[in-house]
Amino acid sequence: MEGPITFGLWGWPDPARKADALDALLRARPEATRRQLLQAVSRGQPILVAENLGWKNAQTLKTGLDLGFLDSKIFQSGYGPADQALLHECAVHLVYYGGVLGCPVCRQWHLETSP
Numbered sequence: 001m002e003g004p005i006t007f008g009l010w011g012w013p014d015p016a017r018k019a020d021a022l023d024a025l026l027r028a029r030p031e032a033t034r035r036q037l038l039q040a041v042s043r044g045q046p047i048l049v050a051e052n053l054g055w056k057n058a059q060t061l062k063t064g065l066d067l068g069f070l071d072s073k074i075f076q077s078g079y080g081p082a083d084q085a086l087l088h089e090c091a092v093h094l095v096y097y098g099g100v101l102g103c104p105v106c107r108q109w110h111l112e113t114s115p
Helices: 015-028 034-043 055-063 081-086
Strands: 007-013 047-053 069-076 088-090 095-097
Touching (some): 007 055, 015 034, 047 055, 055 069, 069 081
Parallel strands (some): 069 095
Antiparallel strands (some): 007 069
């Protein structure tokens, strides 16, 4: 049997608010260097803000990510924006997931909070 499903939060940095995006990323990913994150923000491409999150943690982080980002989305761990066309989206939870058995949040197959 597989373990509970976790989530990743992806963000699209606002090029006009690089400093705000960088600050948010530094809080979410303290293991990354400022230079790595600044390069990612400067490219304006989607960035994995945090991964292997419990559902509540992903929602909380997403809510606090407004500053410096144009958009953010929650994906089932292991997936990201490049996979979006192949994934399902739950209209209730606004999460992208793989598989045909339904939304992991609706089905309660997810990790509620990260350790």
